[in-house]
Amino acid sequence: xxxxxxxxxxxxxxxxxxxxxxxxxxxxxxxxxxxxxxxxxxxxxxxxxxxxxxxxxxxxxxxxxxxxxxxxxxxxxxxxxxxxxxxxxxxxxxxxxxxxxxxxxxxxxxxxxxxxxxxxxxxxxxxxxxxxxxxxxxxxxxxxxxxxxxxxxxxxxxxxxxxxxxxxxxxxxxxxxxxxxxxxxxxxxxxxxxxxxxxxxxx
Numbered sequence: 001x002x003x004x005x006x007x008x009x010x011x012x013x014x015x016x017x018x019x020x021x022x023x024x025x026x027x028x029x030x031x032x033x034x035x036x037x038x039x040x041x042x043x044x045x046x047x048x049x050x051x052x053x054x055x056x057x058x059x060x061x062x063x064x065x066x067x068x069x070x071x072x073x074x075x076x077x078x079x080x081x082x083x084x085x086x087x088x089x090x091x092x093x094x095x096x097x098x099x100x101x102x103x104x105x106x107x108x109x110x111x112x113x114x115x116x117x118x119x120x121x122x123x124x125x126x127x128x129x130x131x132x133x134x135x136x137x138x139x140x141x142x143x144x145x146x147x148x149x150x151x152x153x154x155x156x157x158x159x160x161x162x163x164x165x166x167x168x169x170x171x172x173x174x175x176x177x178x179x180x181x182x183x184x185x186x187x188x189x190x191x192x193x194x195x196x197x198x199x200x201x202x203x
Contacts, residue, residue, distance in 0.1 A: 007190055011070040018071055021061065025075040028054040029182060037171075037178035044178075046198050049185040058189055072190055079183050086176050090169065094122060097165040101158065106142025113139075121162065122169045129162055 013021070032054045036044050049055050061068040098109050098119065112118055113135045121129055130147050133155070137145040143154035188198050 007069070009069045009073050010066065011073075012066050013068050013070050018068075018074065021068065021071045022074045022078070025054070025057055025061075025071065026078055028057050029075060029079065032182055033175060033178045036181065037174040039178075044181050044185075046185055046188055046195065049182070050189070054182075055185075055189075058186060062189065069190065072186065076183065076186060079179055079186075083176065083179055083183070086172060086179070090122075090172055090176065093165060093168050093172070094119075097121070097161060100161060104142060104157070104161075105136075105140040105145070105154075107136070107140050111139075112136050122166065122173065126159065126162065129159075133158065 032049075032052060050059075058072065061071050098121075102108050109115055109118060112132070114132045117124065117128065118132050121132075133145060134147045137147055144152075145154040145158075146152045147155050149155070188201075193201065
């Protein structure tokens with residue numbers, strides 16, 4: 001497929017009607033996100049989106065005379081703003097955990113082996129975190145860490161901090177994934193992509 005042409009949007013919907021329709025769209029989008037945030041991105045199909053209440057709302061905006069693509073633009077802007085806020089919250093939580101870990105162990109994260117995996121700890125399970133800790137446990141001046149020892153206090157404390165961080169991050173990551181998928185689906189419909197074209201785009 002070649003590059004998409006820039007989608008022209010006419011900002012012609014009367015302001016009060018535009019604001020009202022955007023509010024409806026945001027409500028429908030919020031319900032869609034909440035209903036899909038526990039699903040994997042691959043399991044949320046474009047056809048399922050098209051048949052949803054939000055999909056019908058979107059179809060009504062784009063088939064209106066005159067077209068109400070400006071309303072869709074406003075909804076996308078709202079969703080993009082939410083994505084920015086959620087990514088900031090994710091980054092703040094990750095930074096908080098890593099700063100705590102560096103302070104507690106006495107070793108800056110940049111000096112750890114497997115530091116790339118450590119910085120993305122939220123993508124892995126505890127077994128991977130254990131592997132990272134084991135690779136570094138003899139190089140941590142602040143604690144006598146022994147990952148495999150029974151009731152090793154530093155290992156217990158690190159796991160508790162990791163679990164607390166993950167309790168914050170898991171729902172946030174799920175909502176980021178669901179919102180990102182929703183934005184994709186809206187853009188696909190905005191550009192009038194077919195199922196075949198969507199398959200190509202998504203690789």
